[in-house]
Amino acid sequence: MSGTHPAELFRPLGQGDLVTVGGYRLAAVLGAGGMGKVYLSYTLGGRPIALKVIRPEFSEDPEFRRRFQQEVRAAQRVQGLYTAPVIDFDTEGAQPWLATAYVPGPSLAHAVARHGRLPLRSVLQLTIGVAEALHVIQGAGIVHRDLKPANVLLASDGPRVIDFGIARAADATSLTSSGVSIGTPAFMAPEQASAGTVTAGTDIFALGQIIVFAATGAPAYGDGNSHAVLYRIVHEDPDLSGLPAELRPLATRCLSRDPDGRPTPTEVIKACHALSAEPLRQGEGWLPQAVAGSITERLQLPEPAATSPSLPTAAPTATEFSGPPRPATAPAPAPYPLQPPAPAYAPTQSAPAGLAPTPRYPTPPPYPTPPPGHQTRPPSYVAPGHPVPPPLDQTGYPPATPQGSRPKGLVVAGAIVGAVIGIAVIGSLLPDGSAENGKNTGSSGSRGNSADNPASPADGSPGRAGSGLGNQKRPEPTPASYQGINITANYQVMLADNPPRPDSGGSNGVMYNHGDFYYYFDTLFGGKEVGTANGKLVVLNNAQKGSLETCREETRYTEKIKLDQLTDGSEICVLSDAGHIAVATYRGKSDSKDASNYITVDLTVWRNAEAPKKH
Incomplete structure (x- = not known):
């Protein structure tokens, strides 16, 4: 692998980034938005995936979790050629995440910003691919709700529509911030902007906007203040002056203010084929050479990062299993040997139809590589926190402890434990107050003395019992x-x-x-x-x-x-x-x-x- 990667494509993991999520070792940051951060990782066979970790603000909302789980399950049913399939997910962990196939291609937004508008034939093939993706997505009962150039990736064999369904889960809480909003204003439909109504026709309006953006390099309703853009979408006609004449009838139908007047995805595909003098077939060569070069850059993938104590790792949940990391170019030193895991094995969830489930195994705790000259522990070594079993004799059973040779430490410990239990029993039999007269005299033996019981106020009023973390006062937030x-x-x-x-x-x-x-x-x-x-x-x-x-x-x-x-x-x-x-x-x-x-x-x-x- 090449060691040089453009910063805008694969940003190295930083201090605030995770190293592993759900057992997947992360290699780089692909991007970030209002809903979370997207990382590059790999499956067991070395296939790259895009792993999106949802922001904690969403994770704290039960309604978001419920809808996110519904939408992920629905997204698993989407198996189109122009969508990025769901590979793995966890909707119940501390931070929900979703992994999809990695698409080595720039977004339409990035390609147009860097290389300008696309030629007519590329726009037609783009439109066909996105329309076919919408046909499959809507067939699974999903409305994208946030179709825009940033959510359309340009692969070598056609476009890929991503992030379908997730917008509805976020819409349950509207916990959006800078970077992503549920329905980007410049690409909203009139009914979405004015009344919040979302239907399958809403995605067709967005497709019309994508046609104009790809062919002209600018949004159909212009740029500027979001309020002004929304007003133009609801009350004014789109600017199609820079659009090729062949595309204007189709774009006009897609951008109809009346949702019922917009074509279906199938009608869009037929219209695109009718506009082309030659048969339209997706595959190599459908993009301009400059844009195709961006795909080559995205094939130079970095390796997963080595686990470092300075970088955080997502805390595993009770049901979390690890997806194996991609093999490194050079074999890493073996960690200390652990006890073999239980032979039982089951995937965390069912795989999408037609795909074999991805095996996921319990994640062993990371151990540092021993320094040179360090003696490796014997195979009987057990991970910290687990009891060390006694050695076995030739019969396979632990040897009996000879009489009279019990360790002194155990005898002393047993005596201390017995003394503590005895004191506790005696104390429980005494009445409140001093042991002499049974009255609360405020002496060191009394229970009401605030000096001996920090949980009690000095005035003798009942205090907060105990001093555990559960009784600590909530810290005042910073405004x-x-x-x-x-x-x-x-x-x-x-x-x-x-x-x-x-x-x-x-x-x-x-x-x-x-x-x-x-x-x-x-x-x-x-x-x-x-x-x-x-x-x-x-x-x-x-x-x-x-x-x-x-x-x-x-x-x-x-x-x-x-x-x-x-x-x-x-x-x-x-x-x-x-x-x-x-x-x-x-x-x-x-x-x-x-x-x-x-x-x-x-x-x-x-x-x-x-x-x-x-x-």
Whole structure:
């Protein structure tokens, strides 16, 4: 393998990166986004995989875990030629993860940004591949919801659509931050942007956007502020002036504001074949030479990183089994021999239809390579934390201990244990207070003395029993402040996001989703209000100062506040069921001449200020 890899392709593992996940040794970082980080790893046979580790913020949300498990299982049914198949996953561990086949090709977004727009024939073949991928994805009951150039990879034998289904799981919590949002504004459909409605037609609208982007090098509705882009998507026609004339009828149908007026994936494929004078066949040579060169770069894969004590390893769960690492170019020194594992073996989950299950074995704890000259321990060596068995005699049984030769250490230890038990029994028979008169005199023998019982207050009142970690006071969180957040109508924010990023409420709308703080606009009657679907709100009086202490003490709870009740500077306590507390300072709403309808707030957030509420 070449030792030189472009930094933008394979970033070396750093101090904050994992070394192993689910037993897979990681080789490099492929990318990162709002939902998590993607690593390069290898299967037992040395096949590269892309392993996405979900962010902890999502992992803490039960609804996300439930939907993520559903979507991963649905994604296993997707076995199309233009999708990246699911290889392995863990939806129940401390940090859920998903492994798919590694695609050695740039994303459409990267290819266009680096090499410019694609020629007509490449655009037609791209469209056919993506449409066929959507046909298979939708056949499994999945709507992609976030189809965009960054989620379309250009392989040597055709495009690959990735990240299908995961967007719906994230939409359960909307815990998105910079990098990824559920439905990227520039590629949303009108019904998705205005009402949060998502159907199979939503993906076709995104496909129309991809056609325009690939053929012109620019989004169909332009760049700029997300609110302005969304307004143009909902109310204006796309800019198709730079699109080849042959593609305009197809792109126009895909970009219809009416979902029922958009073609099906099969109709898109037929239209592409009709536009080509020569038969369209996917394979080598479908991309311009410059873009194909990017594929060659991505075939120069780095080796897995050696385990280092300075780099973190994902904590294994009770059901975690390890996927074997890819063999290194040079054999590594053998670790200390361990006791052989139990012969029982079973994969962690069933493999996708048509694929054999990937064997996964228990992960042995890592041991450092012994220094030169160090004597290797004998085969009877047992891993730390396990009892060392006694040596066996010729009969195969441990030799009997001769009488009178018992180790002195055991005798002493037994005596100490017996003394402690005796003292405990005697103490339990004594009444409260001193042993002499049975009264609480406050002497050193009394139970009520605060000097002898740190858990008891000095005033003699009942204190917190014990001094274990479970009784320690929750540390006060450090506040994080964010200024000038514009929340579009029918959008919401989650306090766990850093920074909080407005997002749609999904197909259910913000009032029936899980948003911590939302802005709702009734398009039928014109009503405007702010609210929460995941906690409670309190409007503070003018004499009150918004703080963590104030929000904790308030009990005047509500879930919705009419916008006309707020003035510039009004402070609202937001207490989410996830345990986050915030003060939202209202800074006004958009002007009637503005292209978008939104409010502006400042947020001060205390994350994990309280224990999450169980539902």
